[in-house]
Amino acid sequence: MRKKYVIGLDFGSLSARGVLVALNNGKILTEAVTAYKRGILSATDVGSKELPPDTVLVDAMDYWYALRQLTGKLIEQSGVDPKEIGAMGIDFTASTVLPVDRNLIPLSEKAEYRWHFHAYTKLWKHHSASPWAEQLTELLKKYDRELLAVYGNRISAECLIPKVLEIFEKDRKVYDGAAYFLEAADWLLCKLTGKQIRSASFALCKGLWREKQGYPEAGLFAEIAPELENIPEQKLGAKNALYIYPWEKAGTLTEEAAEELKLCADTIVTGAQMDAHAGLPALGITDAGKVLLVVGTSTGIIFQGKSRKEIQGLCSIADYCDLPELIGYAAGQASTGDCLEWFIKNSVPGYCQEQAREAGKDIFSWLSEQAEKLKPGQNGLLALDWWNGNRSCLADQELSGLILGLGLETRPEEIYRALLEACAFGVKRIFKEVEQYGIPLKEIHACGGITQKNPLFMQIYADVTGKKIIVHRCEQAPALGMAIYAAAALPSVKGGYGSGAEEGPQTEAVRHAALSAASANMQSRDFEVYTPQEEYHRVYESMGEEFDRLYDYFGMENHVMKKLKQRQW
Known part of the structure; x- marks a missing residue:
């Protein structure tokens, strides 16, 4: 069946936005905005008297609730048949990081971690991980200057791994209890598709990953602490994950996700994109x-x-x-x-x-x-x-x-x-x-x-x-950009702009x-x-x-x- 529409979703710092877009001309049929249910958390929200300076925490479930609300509103407001929606793409702030168990349940949802503030999602602007960013910068000067150059010769606290290292140092129970530390975008993709998805754009720009070389060598992490030697495999899921770009198909919705989102299970989900980058195709920027x-x-x-x-x-x-x-x-x-x-x-x-x-x-x-x-x-x-x-x-x-x-x-x-x-x-x-x-x-x-x-x-x-x-x-614009990325991932035989073959x-x-x-x-x-x-x-x-x-x-x-x-x- 040829599809007529795609969905783009933009997860910002304080709210999420969605658009339902026509494949043939980019017309936005309807849009929706929802503020996050809890927003940025206070010290009392996470069982603390006070939080360290530059600590910025949120509740991961805000994102899932917002996702459900947005897709529901888009369907209701437009009156479109979900069968006509071919693909969806999401963008997200980066690095917004959360620890989850093997079933993708955020540790902050589990009673034993509820009053451990490091079990909550660290928003991109959580800067209390700066000392660990500096430590990584110095180690990369020794182990991998080429990788350090990718990050402008200085690792930022806004990246993924400094936030993980902070948890390792400050709350070992949370670190040990986490099966994975995920970008919030990847957590949503895993829940939506039932696959271990990692968004390549996030990993390249915020995760110290390269397509050919992977993550930094084990010796770098071991120099921080012996227990961290295999952190990419043990805590980031590097061994079994699929790294997917935003113009590529990550999978289709699971039956459970489709039911919750009021969409069809054949809806394609693309790799995620960072929010600031997502607007490129929406504004016609596809060249240097x-x-x-x-x-x-x-x-x-x-x-x-x-x-x-x-x-x-x-x-x-x-x-x-x-x-x-x-x-x-x-x-x-x-x-x-x-x-x-x-x-x-x-x-x-x-x-x-x-x-x-x-x-x-x-x-x-x-x-x-x-x-x-x-x-x-x-x-x-x-x-x-x-x-x-x-x-x-x-x-x-x-x-x-x-x-x-x-x-x-x-x-x-x-x-x-x-x-x-x-x-x-x-x-x-x-x-x-x-x-x-x-x-x-x-x-x-x-x-x-x-x-x-x-x-x-x-x-x-x-x-x-x-x-x-x-x-x-x-x-x-970011939400429209993600709809355009989704259109590029949808094969032309289904009404999109991708090549005729879905796979390969x-x-x-x-x-x-x-x-x-x-x-x-x-x-x-x-x-x-x-x-x-x-x-x-x-x-x-x-x-x-x-x-x-x-x-x-x-x-x-x-x-x-x-x-x-x-x-x-």
Whole structure:
């Protein structure tokens, strides 16, 4: 039976989103959003008086409940016959990691582990694993510099294995009780298909895995502790797992999963993709030279190259992690929307809230209106956007935010604008680092909730970087991207864009052609272009020089931020 529709699902930090999409033209028939049931957990939620700094925990069952809700809503709202849905794809934050038993039950669901906070799912921005990330960095300098270069020469606490090592050191009962430590995306795929699936993109970019070499050699792990020598086989399931790319079929739904999701058991499930990367095909990015900015709680900066360059401080540099035949480069900022939300919650006085209410506006819109009245440099402020550490290109979670130039006359909207500018300067610094390696960044495509809601922010991006910013109005670009990946995995004989054969080897060229065709027919075509204002760009060029001085001084020359962080408790 030829299928007519595919589903794309996007699991973010605080909520999940889904779209039901027509295979022939990419029309989104309906979409759904659901907030997670429990959200980020407090110390009391996990039986603790307090949690260590930078600990960010969630309940894995939030994801399963959200998945069921989303597919149910999509079917109900659209009235589509589930038999007409051919495939589904999911994206996820990374690395969001959980320990499970052999039956894929999260340890946090078992009574004996309920008050062990390390049994809960560690969200991607759980940065208390930084010491173990540093340890891995030093060991890879000794054992495998080539692998270290894949991660910009520094392993991040946002990767999978540092989080696992933290559990080994801090709660041996949880470590010993876990059959597997899984990416949350892979946990869902295993439950959906009944197979031991590992998403190749996650493993390449966050898991220290390479397609030909596998994981680092046993000696590296044994140097940390003898019990860790065989950790890839014993705790990551490396020996029996299938590593699947997002444009490939991972399996079909089990009967049980199909019943829970209100779908059919012949529905194809693809390999998962990282959330910041998932929007590529949705915005028509299937070749080198184009950049994807995904602006949300954090910012993902994704671009492709035809050759490999070792760029210091990138999150990952991996073959085929995003698109067949291309080298995928990933960078980013650890705090964008989170930084702005922190400011709103903690530093905006009551009179601003009152004036916003009187104007019938939310506080973000009101502050943006006030900030737009200011010219570049008028506030006398300059900030570093490191509220959650620096992801690129310093790759240092021990760094912290900074605002320079505060005075008794400083107003909230001036600080707000300085934070917007700091985020834009951070993006420009990443572009600068990349372009000096000869990688052209010709087109900048932006998506994400903030890009829709904050025109001032997007104009500041253009003015600071000196580049046109193409802002796509597709509110669910990552979810649409996963629907397009699913369409590429669905064979053409069933209505998709894949090769006629469901199984068997395919060349990367064939896969690239399938994904390119799916993207060409299904991508979002609704966008707005922000063009740099030359007068403002000149001012920002001068301010950017001062930003770079602050960046270098606090990021590399002076360790006061790290010393303060170490005193935190």
